[in-house]
Amino acid sequence: MSDNPSFVLKGVEDVTFEQRPIPEIQPDEVLVEVQKTGICGSDVHYLLHGRIGDYIVEDPMVLGHESSGVVYKVGSGVTGLKKGDRVAMEPGATCRMCESCKAGRYQLCPDVRFAATPPFDGTLGRYYRIPADLAYPLPPNLTLEDGAMIEPLSVAVxxxxxxxxxxxxxxxxxxxxxxxxxxxxxxxxxxxxxxxxxxxxxxxxxxxxxxxxxxxxxxxxxxxxxxxxxxxxxxxxxxxxxxxxxxxxxxxxxxxxxxxxxxxxxxxxxxxxxxxxxxxxxxxxxxxxxxxxxxxxxxxxxxxxxSFRYGPGDYPLAIQLVSQGKIDLKPLVSHRYKFEDAVVAFQTTRKGKSDDGKGVIKAIISGPDVPVESN
Ligand SMILES: [Zn+2]
Ligand SMILES: [Zn+2]
Missing domain, CATH: 3.40.50.720 (NAD(P)-binding Rossmann-like Domain)
Structure with a gap:
């Protein structure tokens, strides 16, 4: 197990595929095999400008933060998740110690490690490590694409x-x-x-x-x-x-x-x-x-x-609204790409439409070796 192909932003308009080390997990973490990742305006912005406000890409960074996956390995202290579980991945690991975390507004944590926000790597690789409580099991009636879409849905919630x-x-x-x-x-x-x-x-x-x-x-x-x-x-x-x-x-x-x-x-x-x-x-x-x-x-x-990202309760409510049939995310997935075609996916999102003229709402990139049509 040493194969972790990743989609890396090296500089403005400079992306490449690279092998990255497979992350070591802590006892309270899980290693997820990433299956589906939505492309967000912020990912495209980093690609075009190398920064968003004060967040500046100084070292090569793996892109992607709207992801779902399948649990590959669980830390020794993790209960409630096992290998093979399908999960939505909340991409911000917070410190749990600061005033904001303690006050139940962890989205304001100054020490958050948020996927694809410099200097932290994102989810567009084969593996991503995440605290176990941020990997939310998907109800059986949600697809892995739904699981990726839970991220922007949580922003809305x-x-x-x-x-x-x-x-x-x-x-x-x-x-x-x-x-x-x-x-x-x-x-x-x-x-x-x-x-x-x-x-x-x-x-x-x-x-x-x-x-x-x-x-x-x-x-x-x-x-x-x-x-x-x-x-x-x-x-x-x-x-x-x-x-x-x-x-x-x-x-x-x-x-x-x-x-x-x-x-x-x-x-x-x-x-x-x-x-x-x-x-x-x-x-x-x-x-x-x-x-x-x-x-x-x-x-x-x-x-x-x-409003900044999402906080306590937002991911669970987003999952519930979809699971109960109150929100249908499927009409929002307009484009699907293989991992190797990540560059095309970004270009299409940036242009707002694909070569066939179809407008982009959300483009989804599959994980390495994950079939595009898989759910
Ligand atoms: Zn986003
Ligand atoms: Zn904190």
């Missing part, structure tokens, strides 16, 4: 349920119809949403959102010549209210806004469309230096929250 405190009968507006935005809509729908409003500048993405989880869709107006973004956001919010009959408060108003786009105009419009005393959660990452109207935040007493 964290934003909508944990931070957004969403409840049945409430209304949500989601800006940005990429995978995370779509999954936020799915979570709201699964939780009994009354209205799920999707916003995006691409009509095809709105069409998919409508077919999948949204009750209403909105295509914002294009900017006029010399129109500032704040002015455009005022016009967009007004048009959105009129077209979709969204009142400022009461029945039909927006209790929770999620921005999954990171676009300045979406943030501005989202704050305006949120009801008084409503909640706004930022989950999309874009240019951090943007202008927002603090008067809107103050006068409506908006709860403005940042």
């Amino acid at each position: 964290h934003a909508v349920s944990t931070l957004g405190s969403f409840r049945a009968g409430k209304n949500i507006a989601v800006f940005g119809c990429g995978p995370v935005g779509i999954l936020c809509m799915a979570v709201a729908k699964a939780m009994g949403a009354s209205r799920v409003v999707a916003v995006d500048i691409v009509q095809a993405r709105l069409d998919f959102a409508k077919s999948y989880a949204a009750t209403d869709v909105f295509l914002p107006p294009a900017p006029e010549k010399d129109e500032s973004r704040p002015a455009l956001s005022r016009r967009a919010a007004k048009a959105m209210r009129e077209q979709l009959h969204i009142p400022e408060r009461g029945a039909g108003s927006i209790d929770l806004v999620i921005d999954a786009s990171g676009a300045e105009i979406s943030v501005q419009t989202g704050l305006r469309i949120c009801k008084a005393a409503g909640t706004y959660v930022q989950v999309g990452m874009g240019n951090p230096d943007i202008t927002i109207d603090m008067g809107v935040v103050m006068s409506k007493e908006l709860q403005l929250k940042g």
